[in-house]
Amino acid sequence: MIRVDDIHKSFGKVRAVRGLGFTAPDGKITGLLGPNGAGKSTTLRVLYTVLRPDSGSATIDGHDVVTDSLAARRCTGALPHGAGLYPHLTARENIVYFAKLCGLPKSELNGRVDRIIEQLDIGDIAHRRTKGFSQGERTRVALARALVHDPQNVILDEPSNGLDVMATRALRELILQLKAAGRCVLFSSHVMQEVAALCDDIVIVANGRIAAVGTANEIRERTGCEDLEDAFVAALKGVPD
Amino acid sequence: MGTIGTVFAKEVLDNFRDRRTLLSALIMGPLFGPILFAFIINLSIQRSLSDAEETLDVPVIGAEHAPNLASYLESRNLRIVDAPESRDAAIAAVETGQHDVVVYIPGNIGERLRQSLPARIEVISDQANSAATRDARRVRSALYGYNQELVAMRLAARGISPLAVQPLNIDDVDVSTPSGRSALLLGMMSYFFIFSLMMGGMYLAIDSTAGERERGSLEPLLSLPVTRDRLILGKISAACLFMMLSLALSMLAFFVALNFLPLEQLGMTPNFGLPVVGKAFLLLLPFILLGAALMTLVASFTKSYREAQTWLSGLLLAPTLPILIVSVLTLRPQTVYMFIPSLSQHLLLVDMVKNEPLDPLHVTISVVCTLAIGIALTWLCARLYRREGLLG
Numbered sequence: 001m002i003r004v005d006d007i008h009k010s011f012g013k014v015r016a017v018r019g020l021g022f023t024a025p026d027g028k029i030t031g032l033l034g035p036n037g038a039g040k041s042t043t044l045r046v047l048y049t050v051l052r053p054d055s056g057s058a059t060i061d062g063h064d065v066v067t068d069s070l071a072a073r074r075c076t077g078a079l080p081h082g083a084g085l086y087p088h089l090t091a092r093e094n095i096v097y098f099a100k101l102c103g104l105p106k107s108e109l110n111g112r113v114d115r116i117i118e119q120l121d122i123g124d125i126a127h128r129r130t131k132g133f134s135q136g137e138r139t140r141v142a143l144a145r146a147l148v149h150d151p152q153n154v155i156l157d158e159p160s161n162g163l164d165v166m167a168t169r170a171l172r173e174l175i176l177q178l179k180a181a182g183r184c185v186l187f188s189s190h191v192m193q194e195v196a197a198l199c200d201d202i203v204i205v206a207n208g209r210i211a212a213v214g215t216a217n218e219i220r221e222r223t224g225c226e227d228l229e230d231a232f233v234a235a236l237k238g239v240p241d
Numbered sequence: 242m243g244t245i246g247t248v249f250a251k252e253v254l255d256n257f258r259d260r261r262t263l264l265s266a267l268i269m270g271p272l273f274g275p276i277l278f279a280f281i282i283n284l285s286i287q288r289s290l291s292d293a294e295e296t297l298d299v300p301v302i303g304a305e306h307a308p309n310l311a312s313y314l315e316s317r318n319l320r321i322v323d324a325p326e327s328r329d330a331a332i333a334a335v336e337t338g339q340h341d342v343v344v345y346i347p348g349n350i351g352e353r354l355r356q357s358l359p360a361r362i363e364v365i366s367d368q369a370n371s372a373a374t375r376d377a378r379r380v381r382s383a384l385y386g387y388n389q390e391l392v393a394m395r396l397a398a399r400g401i402s403p404l405a406v407q408p409l410n411i412d413d414v415d416v417s418t419p420s421g422r423s424a425l426l427l428g429m430m431s432y433f434f435i436f437s438l439m440m441g442g443m444y445l446a447i448d449s450t451a452g453e454r455e456r457g458s459l460e461p462l463l464s465l466p467v468t469r470d471r472l473i474l475g476k477i478s479a480a481c482l483f484m485m486l487s488l489a490l491s492m493l494a495f496f497v498a499l500n501f502l503p504l505e506q507l508g509m510t511p512n513f514g515l516p517v518v519g520k521a522f523l524l525l526l527p528f529i530l531l532g533a534a535l536m537t538l539v540a541s542f543t544k545s546y547r548e549a550q551t552w553l554s555g556l557l558l559a560p561t562l563p564i565l566i567v568s569v570l571t572l573r574p575q576t577v578y579m580f581i582p583s584l585s586q587h588l589l590l591v592d593m594v595k596n597e598p599l600d601p602l603h604v605t606i607s608v609v610c611t612l613a614i615g616i617a618l619t620w621l622c623a624r625l626y627r628r629e630g631l632l633g
Contacts, residue, residue: 045460048464049464050460050463050464050632051629051632052629070466073465076464078464080464083457083458083460084457084458084461085456085458086255086458088256088258088259089251089255089258093251093254097247097251098461101247101248101462101465101467102465102466103466103467142461146461146464
């Protein structure tokens, strides 16, 4: 479970996040929806502990991301935006490297890696060096790398970016599998249809603040709009600059 | 295998598959020095041989006025050839580079000599041209020789011993050994060793920050449940391995080159056998950690791969600077110098090549001090790897 409580983060004069708070429970898919530059990535980067919030706090399974970041990372698998692979290593070597760094014991390592390769259907490219992989192939390998240690919490930053229809479907299925397995999935997107189709809870973010929280239906009701897109726009309008 | 070991193994594998790293670490760095060195040595051997032995063609104007002088010059291996017609033509010919040196003997020389008055002889050359300067020096020394003969003859004719006008007999006593003379030239070696070892780790040092960032693999890596200290230590140790390889290859290349070069002809016998190669390698080992940490540190401040490359190319020269200064000033090893990395290794290496005993205190200070700075820089790298600015 991921809890975010009133976090603030500025880069110089740019106030990227100003008072964001929400909870992403286990066994549910939570979507962070918002226009470009809303503060989605910054929030997720705080959660996978590469950034420290200026104020406020966040916990993953009860571990504070600042004071106990190692424990927080241990129960998290993260796919950062535009995650890159090591081009001179094969897809499998990329995954094995992360698996080892996650501390998977040797006895389980190969089994885990084989299973995640199968799960993400990248068996045919597993032994090729990743140089020259397509965007879809790269994303799938990066995803396999992030999930190889079977984390309870999964953070995905715009995972469907640059994916074609088939790859997007496969990704959606994987996310649903994770949900079914009782995982906490938090992902960001600026594509509303995707979020609406997949998420149990939606957190609409704009200008570093929360514009609306709830299920798709709740947000429709609250804004008084039938169409989710209209609801999204209406929610954004309510946020001060 | 711990985290450091995992990172180390991955970096080594990754870089062995990277042609650019291999080229710079295992070919360009190690071979650049020995090849340049062999080239320079060959050139200077050829020059020094041609100096003494070859006959030099010297155009002489007015040789017919001084037949004795002309035959004296011939006896000094200077062949008199056709000269320009006049002194002005000779000056023009030297200016245009048609002749390197021309001797001008005025027509009144016989008369002046008979009257025991100083006779004027001109050696026309371009002092800005180093090859011409060498030829002019040979001509001048032959003319001085002839001058001395005339002095001796005149004094003998007056019943005075020529020794009377030579109160001092100045003689140079050269105590340098063949190994010592080698040191002058071979002092350059440590420059190349350090250059080569830095080249060996350059791409790995860039990769640990700017490279990972540009590839987009830094954030995924940092989101793993490992401490950043271990990541950077693994990366620095991989850089150290490549630097060691590069250094070892560079030393072996020099060892082979020195065995093939006819250094005895320059009066040099470098003390650079395999045992010395081994000792020199051990002596330079502490510098490897320092170099790796320094390059990683500088690369971590850069915004991109290219920027890192620019900075590190400049940084390659930094450790060679003290060596250059010392070579120019020809300083002797002193205890204070042993505190300065790269300088201490250079001075100790020169002593080794000279076959002089090493001061154990000097070696200890050099090793301890270089290691201490290396460890401090590594610690600083680890500190800086924790900051957010790393993400760019």
